Amino acid sequence: MEKLLIKGGKSLSGKISCSGAKNAALPMIAATILCDDKVVLKNLPYLQDITTMFELLGSMGSEILLDENMDFTISSANLKDIEARYELVKTMRASILVLGPLLSKYGKARIALPGGCAIGSRPVNFHLDALKQMGASITLRNGYIEANASQLNGANIKFEGVTVTGTENLMMAATLAKGQTILTNVAKEPEIADLADMLNSMGAKISGAGTDKIVIDGVDKLKGTIFDIPADRIEAGTYLVAAAVTKGSITIDGINPNRLMKVIDKLRAAGAEIDYNEDSISINMKLEFPNPVDITTAPFPEFPTDMQAQFSVINAISSGTANIYETVFENRFMHILELNRMGCDISVKGNHAVIQGVKSIYGAQVMATDLRASASLILAGLCAEGETVVDRIYHIDRGYERIEEKLNYLGANIIRLPS
Numbered sequence: 001m002e003k004l005l006i007k008g009g010k011s012l013s014g015k016i017s018c019s020g021a022k023n024a025a026l027p028m029i030a031a032t033i034l035c036d037d038k039v040v041l042k043n044l045p046y047l048q049d050i051t052t053m054f055e056l057l058g059s060m061g062s063e064i065l066l067d068e069n070m071d072f073t074i075s076s077a078n079l080k081d082i083e084a085r086y087e088l089v090k091t092m093r094a095s096i097l098v099l100g101p102l103l104s105k106y107g108k109a110r111i112a113l114p115g116g117c118a119i120g121s122r123p124v125n126f127h128l129d130a131l132k133q134m135g136a137s138i139t140l141r142n143g144y145i146e147a148n149a150s151q152l153n154g155a156n157i158k159f160e161g162v163t164v165t166g167t168e169n170l171m172m173a174a175t176l177a178k179g180q181t182i183l184t185n186v187a188k189e190p191e192i193a194d195l196a197d198m199l200n201s202m203g204a205k206i207s208g209a210g211t212d213k214i215v216i217d218g219v220d221k222l223k224g225t226i227f228d229i230p231a232d233r234i235e236a237g238t239y240l241v242a243a244a245v246t247k248g249s250i251t252i253d254g255i256n257p258n259r260l261m262k263v264i265d266k267l268r269a270a271g272a273e274i275d276y277n278e279d280s281i282s283i284n285m286k287l288e289f290p291n292p293v294d295i296t297t298a299p300f301p302e303f304p305t306d307m308q309a310q311f312s313v314i315n316a317i318s319s320g321t322a323n324i325y326e327t328v329f330e331n332r333f334m335h336i337l338e339l340n341r342m343g344c345d346i347s348v349k350g351n352h353a354v355i356q357g358v359k360s361i362y363g364a365q366v367m368a369t370d371l372r373a374s375a376s377l378i379l380a381g382l383c384a385e386g387e388t389v390v391d392r393i394y395h396i397d398r399g400y401e402r403i404e405e406k407l408n409y410l411g412a413n414i415i416r417l418p419s
């Protein structure tokens with residue numbers, strides 16, 4: 001397995017661009033199932049999760065072409081198969097995103113039931129309950145979700161809990177349903193509004209995405225589109241933290257700061273100077289030790305769970321004590337044990353971490369357990385004394401495009417060690 005070797009202690013400076021957002025791209029690739037025309041997606045990030053999603057569509061019969069501009073043309077007309085096999089679903093839970101489109105367009109779907117994962121049990125009951133309210137019959141058999149619906153009907157659905165991919169699945173399913181669907185208690189993440197923009201450009205009738213209530217008027221057919229994937233707010237946030245923990249000064253281009261306001265607020269509270277315009281953010285960290293910042297994760301527009309592990313590192317080298325409450329996933333503190341092996345002083349009880357800042361941390365051999373946990377270990381390596389080796393970095397390649405290249409461009413010293 002490949003590893004990253006990080007020589008710590010370099011202050012980051014310079015300018016980089018954000019890649020396309022993984023969590024916007026994945027539902028958009030699934031949405032191509034909804035029409036028979038070609039769909040062109042631009043600015044797709046080069047990531048393992050994107051490859052897995054293409055593998056899934058390819059296994060069902062989609063044709064995927066990459067041109068010289070690195071744009072992908074996807075043609076999902078007349079799929080020969082409507083199944084997401086366990087071998088793919090087990091490597092990427094977001095495979096569940098094909099359920100809504102398959103059911104809406106083909107009236108049936110067979111999707112391996114995703115199991116738990118490193119960050120929590122992550123059930124999909126909210127997706128299934130909502131699809132049932134639209135008239136789908138759903139059976140769980142041999143580890144698979146078997147869903148059928150000769151016609152999905154519009155419905156008034158209040159989600160039992162806020163779910164990002166659940167909201168996306170239902171929004172996609174409702175585009176071709178008969179009549180109007182009203183979704184409430186929905187997720188408001190920017191990626192929801194991005195998906196609605198793409199679906200509307202295909203002829204869907206969706207309003208309210210990004211607010212508490214989404215209204216979808218079903219249409220008979222969707223058409224092809226050309227769509228640009230927006231920038232990845234979590235990637236941008238991660239690089240801002242990289243600057244904050246290395247007393248750095250960097251600019252990230254191509255990112256809308258409105259998508260990161262809670263993160264920007266917390267970075268300012270940690271002592272960083274931040275400037276932004278409509279599509280770029282600059283950070284300058286002058287403090288020797290960041291101020292401790294308390295964090296409580298919650299659905300957008302609150303502080304994102306996907307930035308929690310990265311802020312653990314800011315707090316680990318801060319001048320005081322901070323509290324982090326993880327309210328979205330029940331097991332998202334796996335990085336803490338590894339951070340403590342690097343000299344951090346963090347204790348965890350349930351969903352609450354108490355982080356006592358220390359004057360310095362040191363390099364160690366550490367193991368990545370999930371995507372954002374891996375990011376936090378790399379950030380810790382950047383500000384640690386000596387060398388850090390991060391093992392199992394396939395987790396990082398699922399969600400960060402060329403992370404060591406981008407960080408090295410900013411002055412870091414990271415080498416990818418072959419298997």
Ligand code: EPU
Pocket residue numbers: 023026094120121122123124125126127128161162163164165166187305306328329330371372399
């Ligand atoms: N939940 C249920 N039942 C459901 C669905 C969700 O109980 O049917 C619970 C989950 O177990 C969790 C909470 O609701 O405790 C929120 O989960 P959600 O469904 O919103 O998460 P998701 O859609 O599976 C997406 C992102 C995650 C991100 C979360 C929260 C994608 C592909 N994934 O996951 O991204 O952490 O929303 O913002 O969009 C990542 O990029 O590293 C990542 C994990």
